[in-house]
Amino acid sequence: MRIGGLASAAVCALAMSTPALAKDVVIHAGRLIDGVSKTPRAQVSILIRDDRITGVQAGYVTPPGAEVIDLKSGTVLPGLIDTHDHITAGFHKGDPIRNAVTITPYDVTIESVGYARATLLAGFTSVRDVGSETGVVVALKKAVRSGAIPGPRIWSSGGAIGPTGGHGDAANGLDPDLDHPHWQDNLVDSPEAARRAVRTLHRQGADLIKIMPSGGVMSIGDDPNHQLMADDEIKAVIDTAHALGMKVAAHAHGKLAIDKAAALGVDSIEHGSFADAESYRIMKAHGTWFVPTMLVGARVYDRAKSHPEQLNPSTAEKALMVVPVMVRNLGDAYAAGVKIAFGTDTFGMSAHGENAQEFALMVKAGMTPADAITAATASAADLIGDKNIGAVQAGRYADIIAVSGDPLADITTLERVGFVMKGGTVYKADGKAVAP
Numbered sequence: 001m002r003i004g005g006l007a008s009a010a011v012c013a014l015a016m017s018t019p020a021l022a023k024d025v026v027i028h029a030g031r032l033i034d035g036v037s038k039t040p041r042a043q044v045s046i047l048i049r050d051d052r053i054t055g056v057q058a059g060y061v062t063p064p065g066a067e068v069i070d071l072k073s074g075t076v077l078p079g080l081i082d083t084h085d086h087i088t089a090g091f092h093k094g095d096p097i098r099n100a101v102t103i104t105p106y107d108v109t110i111e112s113v114g115y116a117r118a119t120l121l122a123g124f125t126s127v128r129d130v131g132s133e134t135g136v137v138v139a140l141k142k143a144v145r146s147g148a149i150p151g152p153r154i155w156s157s158g159g160a161i162g163p164t165g166g167h168g169d170a171a172n173g174l175d176p177d178l179d180h181p182h183w184q185d186n187l188v189d190s191p192e193a194a195r196r197a198v199r200t201l202h203r204q205g206a207d208l209i210k211i212m213p214s215g216g217v218m219s220i221g222d223d224p225n226h227q228l229m230a231d232d233e234i235k236a237v238i239d240t241a242h243a244l245g246m247k248v249a250a251h252a253h254g255k256l257a258i259d260k261a262a263a264l265g266v267d268s269i270e271h272g273s274f275a276d277a278e279s280y281r282i283m284k285a286h287g288t289w290f291v292p293t294m295l296v297g298a299r300v301y302d303r304a305k306s307h308p309e310q311l312n313p314s315t316a317e318k319a320l321m322v323v324p325v326m327v328r329n330l331g332d333a334y335a336a337g338v339k340i341a342f343g344t345d346t347f348g349m350s351a352h353g354e355n356a357q358e359f360a361l362m363v364k365a366g367m368t369p370a371d372a373i374t375a376a377t378a379s380a381a382d383l384i385g386d387k388n389i390g391a392v393q394a395g396r397y398a399d400i401i402a403v404s405g406d407p408l409a410d411i412t413t414l415e416r417v418g419f420v421m422k423g424g425t426v427y428k429a430d431g432k433a434v435a436p
Helices: 009-015 096-102 105-121 134-146 191-204 231-243 255-263 277-286 294-306 315-336 357-364 369-375 378-384 411-415
Strands: 024-032 041-049 052-058 067-078 080-085 124-129 153-156 209-211 248-252 268-271 289-291 400-403 419-422 425-429
Touching: 041 067, 067 419, 080 378, 105 124, 105 134, 105 419, 105 425, 124 378, 134 153, 134 191, 191 231, 209 231, 231 248, 231 255, 248 255, 255 268, 255 277, 277 315, 289 378, 294 315, 294 357, 315 357, 357 369, 357 411, 369 378, 369 411
Parallel strands: 024 067, 080 124, 124 153, 209 248, 248 268, 268 289
Antiparallel strands: 024 041, 041 052, 067 400, 400 419, 419 425
16 A cells, blocks of 8 residues: 555555454554644554554554554544535436436435445545435445445434425425425424424434524525524424434524524534624533534535526525625634534535545634644544544544645645545555455
8 A cells, every 4th residue: 555655565465355354453654643632643553453443652563463554654544524414415417406306215325325435435434414315324324334335434314304494395496286205204393293203213213313493505495594493393302302312403504593503402503604703602602513514605606606507496596695604604603612513514516525625615714724623533523422433542443544645734635535444444545445
């Protein structure tokens, strides 16, 4: 394998081995950004047994019998985490209305296998999927977990919960006589319906809940500035989800929806476009995470300028209004000390596997490279609520990536991941996919 031109026969032998996990492996890292400390360490050995990291030691050590992966010329990091992905969704050219009524869940299931693989090979070993057809994403999650297909670890919300006519209503803008059985699954217009929707998603295998308290950009006709879920509906979702040990992510662009959802105890605000200083105070007081999703904003804005006909009616107009505000908002939230986790809102506007392009946008908005990396490692793991991911530390999963440059000097280096290990298994080496 080559990272920055250095070859290692030992790692090539490991990468081409059978899918059984190696008993003992040691990675010799030239530089290590461990996901917790903002200061890199030089010349470090990462000890791995099966799917776990057993130790991180100074210097290059080789325990007896361990296979060596030579990354001395590279920068090693924890596997990256995208906390706002739609890993089963892809962009289909042409009329989006036609696509909405011709693409089936079977089509989506087949396509999502490729999306999962592309995401993993880009260095994202974990994702939080916040809005996919429940049966499809749960099946994808199970297939990845069993090893049937390559992909990142997936925490899924299943279908998002929202009000009739809101951002999650698939019937918006269509002939009122058109319907599909699953379009009504997660539409709620009362606290009782909200509680039932949460419990049903839990039964179906969801790990968290997503709600749509505000209007959105990609939907037809609703206003991103409006709060469309009532306070009692939001609270019913949050209370029911928390009672089941599930976190709640809130799609919220408008200030009122942001402030109300945060005050009522939601765990994260997604997008958060029109937040202000009061919003940041509320979020800090309640420990609410902010997931800014800059990449989707940039791509939708570009599409609205160049090919508005490829978007839903009203989407281009809304994108031109909302997206410029998103950039300012991230800088303001960061300066205010709001907790920030990395998320791209990848659903086809950017290709699956391009997730790391979010980093440059975060840095451009005012974040330091070190803090942007932390947002996609330790902070993202904190938001998800899993202490097995997000850092190169003893006891964590051996989810490890490497790049040939220094991402603290050039954050775009993370767009060119050359090595990917997930759970002790190598999936990419020398910049090329490895089929275990």
